[in-house]
Amino acid sequence: MKTKIFEQIYKILLNNYQLQGWWPVTEYRSLHPQYSGGPTTDKQILEVIFGAILTQNTSWKNVEKAIVELNKHALIDINKIIAIGPPALAAIIRSSGYHNQKSKTLKEVCRFLKEHSLSELKEKDVSQLRVLLLSVKGIGQETADSIILYAFNKPIFVIDAYTKRIFSRFGLCKHDVSYDELQKMLMDNVFEDEKLFNEYHALLVEHAKQYCRTKPLCQECILNKGCQKKIK
DNA sequence: CGCCAGGGCCTCA
DNA sequence: TGAGGCCATGGC
Numbered sequence: 001m002k003t004k005i006f007e008q009i010y011k012i013l014l015n016n017y018q019l020q021g022w023w024p025v026t027e028y029r030s031l032h033p034q035y036s037g038g039p040t041t042d043k044q045i046l047e048v049i050f051g052a053i054l055t056q057n058t059s060w061k062n063v064e065k066a067i068v069e070l071n072k073h074a075l076i077d078i079n080k081i082i083a084i085g086p087p088a089l090a091a092i093i094r095s096s097g098y099h100n101q102k103s104k105t106l107k108e109v110c111r112f113l114k115e116h117s118l119s120e121l122k123e124k125d126v127s128q129l130r131v132l133l134l135s136v137k138g139i140g141q142e143t144a145d146s147i148i149l150y151a152f153n154k155p156i157f158v159i160d161a162y163t164k165r166i167f168s169r170f171g172l173c174k175h176d177v178s179y180d181e182l183q184k185m186l187m188d189n190v191f192e193d194e195k196l197f198n199e200y201h202a203l204l205v206e207h208a209k210q211y212c213r214t215k216p217l218c219q220e221c222i223l224n225k226g227c228q229k230k231i232k
Numbered sequence: 233c234g235c236c237a238g239g240g241c242c243t244c245a
Numbered sequence: 246t247g248a249g250g251c252c253a254t255g256g257c
Contacts, residue, residue: 056239062255063238097254101240140240160238178246205238214236235257242251 002172003189009170009223010190013203016222017210020202023048023150024060026071038153038198042118047076048151049113052143053105054096066096081110105138112136126154141179149201155194157186158201162208169212171228 025044039045047067054063069092070076081089090103112135113121121129126148133144145158159182168175173182190196211221218224218231 052238055237057237057252058239058254059237059256061237065255095254097237098239098252099254101252105240138240142239146238158238162238201238208238237254237256240252243249245246245248 002185005172006186006189010196010200010203012222013207014199017203017206020199020206022198022202023051024064026064026067039151043076045118045151046078046113049109049147050076050106052146052150053109053138054093054102056098056102056143058097062095062097066093069093069095078110078113081106082114101138105136108136108138122152126156129154130156145183149194149197153194153198155192155197157183157190157197159183159186160201160205162205162212163201166204166208166212166223169216169227169229170223 023039025039025047027044039048050070051063051067054066073092075081075084075089075092086100086103086107089106090099093099093102093106096102112132116132121132124132129148129152130144133139133147134141139147142158142160145156148154148156149158159179163186164173164175164177164182167173167182168177173185190200207223211217211223216229216231218227221227221230224230
């Protein structure tokens with residue numbers, strides 16, 4: 001089994017980067033940099049959901065600005081997002097890119113949350129929640145899984161471009177592996193625990209930013225031992 | 233200046 | 246199902 005490899009990679013990442021404590025939420029940023037218990041209030045959960053949508057194919061720094069703007073306008077609020085006009089909302093989240101599409105998606109997800117309350121969704125199991133989230137236009141597999149894991153604290157492994165890049169370069173999957181296939185591989189080989197899935201994915205993102213970039217820094221990479229795509 | 237970023241939808245085979 | 250085009254801003 002590949003279980004051991006995934007455990008070893010996790011340990012190396014954790015030793016080097018320490019706990020990431022995702023998901024970053026604005027009101028905790030200054031108070032609890034090491035916060036890692038997951039969102040608790042409905043407002044925190046909502047902010048994580050919004051962040052998961054805003055960060056689609058976009059750097060977190062640009063998203064952060066948009067979230068700060070949303071907070072300034074007191075728009076981390078289901079009813080207010082539903083009430084505001086799409087162009088006005090798009091202008092506020094402009095820095096996150098694709099703002100016209102994301103404006104619509106935010107409104108879609110809020111209409112969805114009006115229909116299925118947070119308290120109702122909290123009671124669902126992972127697969128039920130996933131089906132529901134995927135029915136929202138603008139929410140695909142990765143965004144749905146990010147919401148399940150980081151907003152609802154339920155166990156699922158989020159697959160993103162970084163996850164694919166790191167594991168395919170290392171030699172654990174093909175570079176064009178499908179979302180479902182890689183997710184299954186990870187969930188079959190990493191002990192199923194939402195805390196571990198949370199931290200593992202966050203560490204992968206950090207590693208992809210530091211070393212396993214588009215143009216990788218293989219020489220100093222902490223995972224270069226055993227990596228098949230290592231550039232000498 | 234070009235490249236890239238914590239994707240997803242639509243269209244067309 | 247899957248490849249290709251499209252959406253868009255800001256950091257480096």
